[in-house]
Amino acid sequence: MRNSMKLWGLAGIAVIGLGSAGLVPARPGRTAQATPSTERLLRFVRERFGVPRNIKLTAAPFENSASPDFYQTIITADDGTPEHKKTQPAYVSKDGQYLVLGKLYALAGGDVRPEISRDVREAYKVPAATPLTVGWPARSTPFGSFRQVTVKAGNGATQEVYLTPDHRTLILGSIYPFSDHPEQDILRVINLANQPSVGPARAPVTIVEYADLECPSCARMHEFLERDLLPKYGDKVRVVFKEFPLVNIHLWAPTAAIANECAYQINPATFLPYRTLIFQHQNDIDAVQANTSTVRELLLDYGQQAGLDRLALASCLDSRSSLPRVEEGMREGQKLSVASTPTFFINGRPLAGIVSPEVFYQAVDEALRAAQSPRAKIASRKR
Numbered sequence: 001m002r003n004s005m006k007l008w009g010l011a012g013i014a015v016i017g018l019g020s021a022g023l024v025p026a027r028p029g030r031t032a033q034a035t036p037s038t039e040r041l042l043r044f045v046r047e048r049f050g051v052p053r054n055i056k057l058t059a060a061p062f063e064n065s066a067s068p069d070f071y072q073t074i075i076t077a078d079d080g081t082p083e084h085k086k087t088q089p090a091y092v093s094k095d096g097q098y099l100v101l102g103k104l105y106a107l108a109g110g111d112v113r114p115e116i117s118r119d120v121r122e123a124y125k126v127p128a129a130t131p132l133t134v135g136w137p138a139r140s141t142p143f144g145s146f147r148q149v150t151v152k153a154g155n156g157a158t159q160e161v162y163l164t165p166d167h168r169t170l171i172l173g174s175i176y177p178f179s180d181h182p183e184q185d186i187l188r189v190i191n192l193a194n195q196p197s198v199g200p201a202r203a204p205v206t207i208v209e210y211a212d213l214e215c216p217s218c219a220r221m222h223e224f225l226e227r228d229l230l231p232k233y234g235d236k237v238r239v240v241f242k243e244f245p246l247v248n249i250h251l252w253a254p255t256a257a258i259a260n261e262c263a264y265q266i267n268p269a270t271f272l273p274y275r276t277l278i279f280q281h282q283n284d285i286d287a288v289q290a291n292t293s294t295v296r297e298l299l300l301d302y303g304q305q306a307g308l309d310r311l312a313l314a315s316c317l318d319s320r321s322s323l324p325r326v327e328e329g330m331r332e333g334q335k336l337s338v339a340s341t342p343t344f345f346i347n348g349r350p351l352a353g354i355v356s357p358e359v360f361y362q363a364v365d366e367a368l369r370a371a372q373s374p375r376a377k378i379a380s381r382k383r
Contacts, residue, residue: 035062035071036092040180044099045075045090048182050350050363055079065091067104067169092178098143102173109168116170120151120159123172130154138163142335143175157248160334174337183348189335190345191328192240196264196271198230199238204371205347205364207237210244210333212341213260214253214286217354219279221342226276228357229364236368241275242329244341251289254326259299259313261322266312274306347371 038059046057056078065072070091078085091100105119113134121132131154138147145165152158162171179185190208192201209225211218225239243261245253256278264271278285281302288294296317303313316322333343336350344351347367351360 036096036178038062038073041073041090041092041099042075044178044180044182048176048186048350051077059090062092065104066106067091067164069094069164069169070100070104097178098146099176099178100171100173101176102171105170105172107163107168107170109166112163112167112170116149116151116161119170119172120161124159126153138167141175143177146171146175174339176337186336186345186348186350189332190240190348191332195240195242196261196268197238197240198272200235201238203236203238205233205237205367206240207364208240208242208345210242210329210336210338210341210343212244212246212250212253213256213275213278214250214282215246215341216282218342219282220354221344222276222279224357224360226272229360232361233364237364241271242333243326244330244333244338244343245326246341252285252295255292255295255317256285256299257326257329258320258322259303259317261325262313262316263303263306263308264325265322266308266316270303270306270308274303274308277302277306 038061041059041062042057045051051057058076058078060074062071062073070093072089072091075088075090076085077088088101089103091102091104092098093100103123105115105123107115113136116134117132120126121128126132133152135150135152138149141148141162143162147163147165147167148160149163150158150160162173162175163169164171176182177185192206192208207225209221211222230237230239243257245257247254260271260275260278263274278299281298285295285298288298296314299317300310300314304310336343336345340352342353346363347370349363349367351363
């Protein structure tokens with residue numbers, strides 16, 4: 001499940017790393033197409049996940065996997081220290097459109113729910129006493145004809161899993177459009193219109209943050225953005241804020257996200273001060289989180305301190321009228337395979353978690369240089 005799965009960090013971006021058991025058996029009748037290039041795969045991984053140049057990436061030659069739908073390889077990330085050397089199974093669909101980081105499991109077809117439950121329990125070490133429910137029917141996804149189902153545990157934790165269209169291969173992991181221009185693909189997904197932000201809309205660098213208001217790491221990075229990064233770069237940088245509450249593990253984060261988006265709807269100028277106050281008072285809200293009415297009163301108090309009309313905020317919060325904005329941010333983050341908070345996209349290049357100021361500044365400086373290149377200026381004029 002999302003709070004119990006084993007994670008393998010590829011230069012700070014969490015992707016699912018499972019054991020080698022359970023590979024799907026071969027099915028005859030498929031004609032193999034030309035195998036993809038490992039150089040293209042490694043270039044994609046480095047750009048899509050922001051892997052630093054000091055980390056060496058290698059990949060074994062592609063070969064036919066046990067699934068007729070995918071080629072397979074193993075990616076190795078090595079920073080020069082043996083204890084940090086990591087490997088990750090990777091699969092590219094035979095139509096060349098999608099990359100899977102994770103593991104594939106065989107399904108017999110028909111009613112596959114018992115098999116999905118079995119494989120998820122085994123892969124994520126879910127105790128036998130914890131019931132698992134597989135949502136059905138399978139839903140469409142942003143990834144072509146792949147299907148998606150939600151597996152829910154008795155403790156409330158959930159995990160999204162994917163199926164091939166014939167329901168004969170289970171994908172436990174993440175799916176990514178396999179493109180030669182991953183940063184451009186990311187920017188096409190992100191909506192920048194009518195979003196809470198700070199900094200000029202025409203700034204050469206746009207930082208989009210997906211954050212959870214109950215997340216302590218998000219609070220630390222928010223302080224860094226306000227206190228250090230924005231003063232350092234001035235009008236060269238715009239920060240756009242997206243709600244991504246981790247609903248499986250945080251009790252009051254969804255309510256706080258609704259309240260913060262209410263502030264944007266009521267008076268956009270109050271959004272950032274209100275967000276800052278919520279982050280600063282995380283411990284106070286944690287202390288009363290079991291009492292939803294007390295959490296509500298605290299959120300109204302902080303909103304009033306930020307300059308919001310208390311009655312207007314209460315009306316918006318109680319009616320949940322800003323919920324569609326929160327859900328939009330969550331859907332967008334899911335399309336981008338955001339797996340943890342905070343996750344930033346700096347002109348489309350990802351940076352996740354708590355990072356040092358030096359690493360963040362380096363990423364911004366690289367984005368500034370790229371934005372000031374002649375090719376980027378020509379593209380900007382064409383837009």
